[in-house]
Amino acid sequence: MGLSSRKAIYIPFPQAVPSAYTLDMENCLGNNPIACGKCQDVCEQDAIDYDDQDELIVREVGAVVVAIGLDVYDPTEMDEYGYTRFENVITSMEFERLICAGGPTDGHFVRPSDVTRPKRIGFIQCVGSRNPAIGRPYCSNICCMNTIKDTLLLADHYPDTGNVVSYQDIRAFGKSFEDMFQRSKEMGVRYVRGLPGDIEEDPETGNLIITVENTTSGKLERHELDMVVLSVGVIPPKDLKKISGLLTLSKTSDGFFMESHPKLKPVDAPTKGVYFAGFCESPKDIKESVCQSGAAASKVGALLNAGEIHIEAITSVIDPDLCTECGICAGLCPYSAIVWEKGQKAEVIEAACAGCGCCGAACKFGAITMRHFTDDQLVAQVQAVLEHEPDEKVFVFACNWCSYAGGDMAGISRLEYPASNRVIRTMCSARVSEEMVLEAFRAGAPVVLVSGCHYADCHYINANRQTVVRVQRLWNKLEKAGVRPERLQLEWISAAEGQKFAKVMKEMEVLRATVTPEEIAHAREALKPKPKKEKVKKEAKAESVTS
Amino acid sequence: MAIAYFRCMMCGHEWEDEVERGDDVERTCTKCRSNSIRQFKSKPEPKE
Ligand code: SF4
Ligand code: SF4
Ligand SMILES: [Zn+2]
Numbered sequence: 001m002g003l004s005s006r007k008a009i010y011i012p013f014p015q016a017v018p019s020a021y022t023l024d025m026e027n028c029l030g031n032n033p034i035a036c037g038k039c040q041d042v043c044e045q046d047a048i049d050y051d052d053q054d055e056l057i058v059r060e061v062g063a064v065v066v067a068i069g070l071d072v073y074d075p076t077e078m079d080e081y082g083y084t085r086f087e088n089v090i091t092s093m094e095f096e097r098l099i100c101a102g103g104p105t106d107g108h109f110v111r112p113s114d115v116t117r118p119k120r121i122g123f124i125q126c127v128g129s130r131n132p133a134i135g136r137p138y139c140s141n142i143c144c145m146n147t148i149k150d151t152l153l154l155a156d157h158y159p160d161t162g163n164v165v166s167y168q169d170i171r172a173f174g175k176s177f178e179d180m181f182q183r184s185k186e187m188g189v190r191y192v193r194g195l196p197g198d199i200e201e202d203p204e205t206g207n208l209i210i211t212v213e214n215t216t217s218g219k220l221e222r223h224e225l226d227m228v229v230l231s232v233g234v235i236p237p238k239d240l241k242k243i244s245g246l247l248t249l250s251k252t253s254d255g256f257f258m259e260s261h262p263k264l265k266p267v268d269a270p271t272k273g274v275y276f277a278g279f280c281e282s283p284k285d286i287k288e289s290v291c292q293s294g295a296a297a298s299k300v301g302a303l304l305n306a307g308e309i310h311i312e313a314i315t316s317v318i319d320p321d322l323c324t325e326c327g328i329c330a331g332l333c334p335y336s337a338i339v340w341e342k343g344q345k346a347e348v349i350e351a352a353c354a355g356c357g358c359c360g361a362a363c364k365f366g367a368i369t370m371r372h373f374t375d376d377q378l379v380a381q382v383q384a385v386l387e388h389e390p391d392e393k394v395f396v397f398a399c400n401w402c403s404y405a406g407g408d409m410a411g412i413s414r415l416e417y418p419a420s421n422r423v424i425r426t427m428c429s430a431r432v433s434e435e436m437v438l439e440a441f442r443a444g445a446p447v448v449l450v451s452g453c454h455y456a457d458c459h460y461i462n463a464n465r466q467t468v469v470r471v472q473r474l475w476n477k478l479e480k481a482g483v484r485p486e487r488l489q490l491e492w493i494s495a496a497e498g499q500k501f502a503k504v505m506k507e508m509e510v511l512r513a514t515v516t517p518e519e520i521a522h523a524r525e526a527l528k529p530k531p532k533k534e535k536v537k538k539e540a541k542a543e544s545v546t547s
Numbered sequence: 548m549a550i551a552y553f554r555c556m557m558c559g560h561e562w563e564d565e566v567e568r569g570d571d572v573e574r575t576c577t578k579c580r581s582n583s584i585r586q587f588k589s590k591p592e593p594k595e
Contacts, residue, residue, distance in 0.1 A: 253571075455571065455572075455573035456573075462571070465571070471583075472585065472586060475556070475585050485556065485585070486556045486557070486583075488556075488583075489556060489557065489581070489583045490556075490582050490583045491582045491583070492573060492582045507557065507581075511557075
């Protein structure tokens with residue numbers, strides 16, 4: 001942090017685990033032992049080897065726990081708070097160092113500009129958190145309680161300090177947290193609901209002035225302070241991208257790792273055998289991190305001690321005789337479960353396949369079979385559903401986890417919606433191929449709805465993005481064929497959105513009523529599969545020979 | 548950054564927005580909340 005100097009051999013921080021020294025190779029003179037080499041002389045364990053080099057260690061493992069932590073938000077970009085302009089504006093991390101007995105001032109809390117003890121300290125909350133304007137809309141989870149703890153520390157060490165905390169909301173929901181908050185208030189800390197627009201400095205005294213609209217009292221408050229602490233948020237660690245590439249992990253819109261399921265599998269990564277512990281999955285405090293780490297360790301133990309693993313029967317298989325080695329499927333699999341190299345047949349690693357069916361819908365050569373959701377099975381369902389009075393029906397493809405469950409929710413909630421819909425379930429909306437949708441129109445469906453999970457809920461990392469690509473392509477195709485593209489609809493409906501399911505079904509019924517028998521007949525004709533060129537040529541040739 | 552054009556396939560509402568390559572955005576119509584959002588690279592012909 002640049003608050004003090006350290007030696008070329010040091011323990012990273014007092015509570016570091018393991019509590020071992022590390023060499024700062026940029027500043028160590030030991031590389032040339034003639035110049036120094038003192039630490040090697042005094043180390044009785046002979047633990048120092050200046051010639052030791054970084055090396056790549058390859059290990060085969062059965063499971064991986066990702067616990068790469070967090071980075072702290074740098075408030076430089078929020079220039080209104082003057083972090084780089086005013087010496088007495090510090091971050092909460094710098095506060096920790098200044099008040100720490102092992103810190104640069106031996107725990108004597110002083111302000112940087114004149115090394116005197118500040119008597120009026122302001123804390124500004126949510127710096128870099130809950131702020132969509134700077135691309136950080138999420139709550140960092142720990143900053144409110146950290147500030148409350150800091151105010152209690154100050155009250156304990158320096159009872160004569162007057163502290164002001166400027167906040168949006170105080171989130172004190174953990175065990176004993178509310179108690180700490182109340183204690184802080186009883187100690188005289190002023191909590192002002194509202195954030196200042198900026199900070200000004202009195203150049204003579206180095207004091208800082210904040211003006212806040214107290215949204216509780218409706219009054220404007222002006223505070224002159226000796227020091228301001230920016231309660232900075234946390235951000236995803238910078239190595240997250242690298243690790244996500246290595247382990248095929250995906251991120252939520254906040255930039256943290258996405259878990260397999262937010263409620264039921266909060267420790268598992270969507271990639272089998274990978275687990276999360278701590279902040280890299282989402283902002284959380286020490287207690288939650290410890291709980292998650294324990295859960296991850298138990299999961300690893302259960303996996304490795306089981307002796308054998310059970311996989312879902314719903315996986316894809318590739319027929320090497322039909323595979324043309326195009327590699328499209330390998331590029332689309334969210335789990336990197338398909339091995340393919342140029343000039344080679346693609347192959348599915350069944351233990352890694354999650355069974356979304358995205359590859360099956362993408363293979364134009366019919367080389368991929370999704371067990372239990374084969375093309376033949378699904379097309380047969382489409383045809384059976386639309387065999388009688390297809391013009392009366394709204395044809396719905398619903399994904400297993402969200403939209404199908406949303407339909408269930410609508411039913412359980414006794415919500416009313418038109419009875420015209422006929423739902424076919426696939427594991428993921430990405431299983432729905434273009435051909436299946438066209439087949440429904442060919443069979444006379446007036447309206448086809450493809451529905452799946454919301455982006456953040458996709459149970460197959462991000463397979464449903466392929467659904468969007470296909471529906472976009474289909475809209476173009478339908479338009480080209482003179483079929484009204486609006487007859488194909490797309491909706492994201494979560495398992496909890498029974499209301500939305502019912503609303504969408506009502507809208508579909510209204511849309512269905514606008515589709516004329518002529519339109520249905522035209523679509524049946526216009527979307528007929530075109531015979532393959534070679535086939536046409538061969539047939540023409542055969543005909544000319546026989547005639 | 549590029550400009551893309553969007554049309555809601557449920558209510559017909561049209562708008563344009565900045566998009567970046569690799570954007571991962573769930574799109575919703577601001578008028579009717581539908582997710583049937585068709586994207587165009589250039590301004591689409593007005594619907595008759
Ligand atoms: S998409 Fe089909 S043809 Fe292409 S590599 Fe995969 S299995 Fe083979
Ligand atoms: S079904 Fe899904 S997870 Fe399995 S190989 Fe195909 S794309 Fe990958
Ligand atoms: Zn709309």
